[in-house]
Amino acid sequence: MFERFTKDARAVVQSAVAQAERTGADSVDAEHLLLALLDREASRTSFALAALGVAEEGKESVRQSLAEARRRAGLSQAESDALAGLGIDVERIIARVEEVHGVGAMSGDRKGRSGLSGRRPFSRGAKDILERSLRAAVTRHDRHVGDEHMLIALTIRPGVPGEVLADHGVTYESLVRVLYGDGEAKAG
Secondary structure: OHHHEOHHHHHHHHHHHHHHHHHOOOOEOHHHHHHHHHOOOOOHHHHHHHHOOOOHHHHHHHHHHHHHHHHOOOOOHHHHHHHHHOOOOHHHHHHHHHHHHOOOOOOOOOOOOOOOOOOOOEOHHHHHHHHHHHHHHHHOOOOOEOHHHHHHHHHHOOOHHHHHHHHOOOOHHHHHHHHHOOOOOOOO
8 A cells, every 4th residue: 555655655555654653652543643753844735735825823722632631641622521411520530530649641652661572553544544545546447546635534534633634624624625625525
């Protein structure tokens, strides 16, 4: 599959692996792919994000939103709201866990602990993003998978990265409009 990835797309994958290693994560997740995309410069993704109002301050806001979700053990804001509707105060639970085990205890970060040796595997979610990237390229009749296809895939897949992007005005429809100049919205 990677033979169809552009140089930029391959760089995103490598950067996502580095993001996972830096945080001590057990695997490369969809969140790491989004963080890697945020770091891109002079690419179709950086152009699209800027066009949608996610410039440097917006990118930092996206990073902060991802960090908040990680602190909630990966729960999206929608999931936290749903639990609140059932009378479960996620923030209170997090505060209690952090009081006992330290700040960030629920984040799953393994910084400071003995790390894994060798390569980090890609989580099911990250693999799904890469597969959806390929489908997005095929749907658009693009010959190669670029970093923009990864961003499109992140907007399609349910979960924290897609929710955070939508909260910052980056939806599938707006992204396709900016990247391709049309309103054609065929989700891959």
